[in-house]
Amino acid sequence: MYGVWTPEQVRAAEEPVLARTPEGALMRRAARGVAQVALAELERRTGGVAGCRVVVLAGAGNNGGDGLWAGYELRRRGVAVTAVLLSPDRAHPAGLAALRRQKGRTLSDVEHGVAAVDGADLVLDAIVGTGARGGLRPEAATLARAAAVAGVPVLAVDTPSGIDPLTGVPGDEFVDAAATVTFGARKPVHVLAAPRCGPVTLVDIGLGPELPPAPVQVLDAADVGERWPVPGPGDDKYTQGVVGVAAGSATYPGAAVLASGAAALATSGMVRYAGSAAHEVRAAWPEVVATDTVGEAGRVQAWVVGPGLGTDDAGAGTLAEVLDAGLPVLADADAVTLLGQHAELREKAAGHPVLITPHAGEFGRVAQLTDDRVDSARRAAADLGVTVLLKGNATVVADPDGRVLVHPAGSAWLATAGSGDVLSGVAGALLAAGLDPWWAGGCAAFVHARAADVGAGAADGPGSPVPASHVQAALPRAIREVRGAIR
Ligand SMILES: NC(=O)C1=CN([C@@H]2O[C@H](COP(=O)(O)OP(=O)(O)OC[C@H]3O[C@@H](n4cnc5c(N)ncnc54)[C@H](OP(=O)(O)O)[C@@H]3O)[C@@H](O)[C@H]2O)[C@@H](O)CC1
Ligand SMILES: Nc1ncnc2c1ncn2[C@@H]1O[C@H](COP(=O)(O)OP(=O)(O)O)[C@@H](O)[C@H]1O
Numbered sequence: 001m002y003g004v005w006t007p008e009q010v011r012a013a014e015e016p017v018l019a020r021t022p023e024g025a026l027m028r029r030a031a032r033g034v035a036q037v038a039l040a041e042l043e044r045r046t047g048g049v050a051g052c053r054v055v056v057l058a059g060a061g062n063n064g065g066d067g068l069w070a071g072y073e074l075r076r077r078g079v080a081v082t083a084v085l086l087s088p089d090r091a092h093p094a095g096l097a098a099l100r101r102q103k104g105r106t107l108s109d110v111e112h113g114v115a116a117v118d119g120a121d122l123v124l125d126a127i128v129g130t131g132a133r134g135g136l137r138p139e140a141a142t143l144a145r146a147a148a149v150a151g152v153p154v155l156a157v158d159t160p161s162g163i164d165p166l167t168g169v170p171g172d173e174f175v176d177a178a179a180t181v182t183f184g185a186r187k188p189v190h191v192l193a194a195p196r197c198g199p200v201t202l203v204d205i206g207l208g209p210e211l212p213p214a215p216v217q218v219l220d221a222a223d224v225g226e227r228w229p230v231p232g233p234g235d236d237k238y239t240q241g242v243v244g245v246a247a248g249s250a251t252y253p254g255a256a257v258l259a260s261g262a263a264a265l266a267t268s269g270m271v272r273y274a275g276s277a278a279h280e281v282r283a284a285w286p287e288v289v290a291t292d293t294v295g296e297a298g299r300v301q302a303w304v305v306g307p308g309l310g311t312d313d314a315g316a317g318t319l320a321e322v323l324d325a326g327l328p329v330l331a332d333a334d335a336v337t338l339l340g341q342h343a344e345l346r347e348k349a350a351g352h353p354v355l356i357t358p359h360a361g362e363f364g365r366v367a368q369l370t371d372d373r374v375d376s377a378r379r380a381a382a383d384l385g386v387t388v389l390l391k392g393n394a395t396v397v398a399d400p401d402g403r404v405l406v407h408p409a410g411s412a413w414l415a416t417a418g419s420g421d422v423l424s425g426v427a428g429a430l431l432a433a434g435l436d437p438w439w440a441g442g443c444a445a446f447v448h449a450r451a452a453d454v455g456a457g458a459a460d461g462p463g464s465p466v467p468a469s470h471v472q473a474a475l476p477r478a479i480r481e482v483r484g485a486i487r
């Protein structure tokens with residue numbers, strides 16, 4: 001597990017460290033880290049570093065300073081460095097002087113800058129970092145576009161410019177980085193817009209003792225593997241937690257099959273199904289005990305409710321019945337919509353171990369969604385008194401107690417119909433096994449996203465589309481992977 005801190009928190013942590021270290025020392029450390037990654041990148045791409053051409057796009061703030069000092073370090077290693085100064089009168093004075101001392105070239109017009117970018121082996125994006133406001137300005141945008149068009153890889157200094165460091169929302173124009181080097185602490189952009197950052201290297205600049213508890217956590221495979229329920233010698237099918245699935249309808253039997261099957265694959269023990277797709281569920285998953293109604297289902301330790309359920313009175317009745325059982329509940333899809341429509345259902349859910357799993361559209365029915373997805377999920381969890389899992393390329397899980405985790409997907413292959421039903425089955429099974437809703441959501445999101453990568457073959461090559469039933473089928477391998485990662 002690792003933490004992510006807001007730009008504001010990182011700035012506050014920097015202050016005392018700056019005060020007790022010689023002037024410029026922090027920036028030099030940061031720049032050495034950038035240069036190291038740049039050298040490794042050049043080595044990997046071209047087989048050497050001497051004579052390679054690096055262009056530094058340098059803005060007016062300290063981010064530009066990092067870039068200029070990194071240019072200085074690269075010059076010392078024999079790299080040909082050109083810095084394009086976006087605000088020539090405000091370029092970081094010490095960084096600029098150092099680069100010039102090492103005979104680094106500087107340019108201050110965009111036209112020549114574009115030509116330099118065109119012929120570069122690597123571009124350093126030191127346009128703007130945590131001081132960013134809005135998308136890229138026109139000159140910076142022209143240079144970033146030139147790198148993209150020429151296919152020159154960009155190494156982002158701290159954060160890819162043009163993307164909001166706090167929310168990860170890209171402006172109209174932004175840098176699409178091949179890799180990122182950040183300092184002191186990872187920032188939200190690195191997990192909320194992970195595909196735009198590439199692999200992120202964290203350079204230690206001594207902020208550790210000054211940072212508050214991380215407001216956002218990111219789970220690793222071992223965190224998930226350690227919590228994945230496995231039967232012990234004394235277990236039987238009942239002791240591990242029985243999950244009930246109240247999903248699907250005559251119109252949407254597939255949702256019931258996907259959710260029930262995912263639950264059966266996610267944990268050992270037992271799955272019960274209750275609803276009008278009992279015939280289809282039985283046919284696809286003979287091990288699932290299927291009945292027509294929640295009342296007939298028998299005892300369970302958690303309910304999955306919502307996928308394909310319908311939002312009519314019957315659906316509302318099923319949701320009410322499930323919430324009244326007082327057990328942990330995974331409410332997805334139509335159940336989220338029903339919660340948005342009925343205050344009395346929200347009251348039943350509040351304060352209980354309920355995990356809701358809306359996509360952006362469903363989220364808007366129960367709470368306000370802004371560009372700041374972490375803040376939106378955190379507020380929704382606090383207001384509704386339930387754990388909220390907001391779906392997307394980066395999944396956000398927020399607990400009413402304030403804990404937040406983000407899981408950045410490894411690819412976007414999950415953007416396919418029915419994959420949410422699979423997630424609900426996995427998360428519900430984890431609730432039944434006794435994980436709290438935050439951990440159930442985080443572990444389910446992790447394994448679900450990994451199953452999509454495995455199913456798509458994205459781990460071994462470029463990958464191919466993976467329908468939800470194949471995501472479901474890849475769950476066992478994804479679970480074996482996380483269990484294999486236990487330290
Ligand atoms: N503190 C430290 O010791 C350490 C700090 N470190 C580094 O400092 C960085 C933070 O530096 P910072 O606070 O100077 O802000 P920064 O990100 O350079 O941006 C401000 C400049 O950008 C400009 N600008 C704004 N928006 C823009 C846009 N959309 N498009 C284009 N330009 C835009 C804005 O221009 P203005 O609005 O003034 O015209 C202003 O000139 C941090 O990310 C890390 O890299 C490391 O060295 C570790 C030690
Ligand atoms: N671009 C994307 N990249 C990665 N994962 C995505 C992306 N879009 C959606 N997902 C994931 O795919 C799943 C889709 O769920 P949902 O929208 O409920 O689908 P459905 O209702 O069809 O089952 C969620 O787990 C979500 O996080």
Ligand SMILES: [K+]
Nearest residue numbers: 125128157159
């Ligand atoms: K940058």
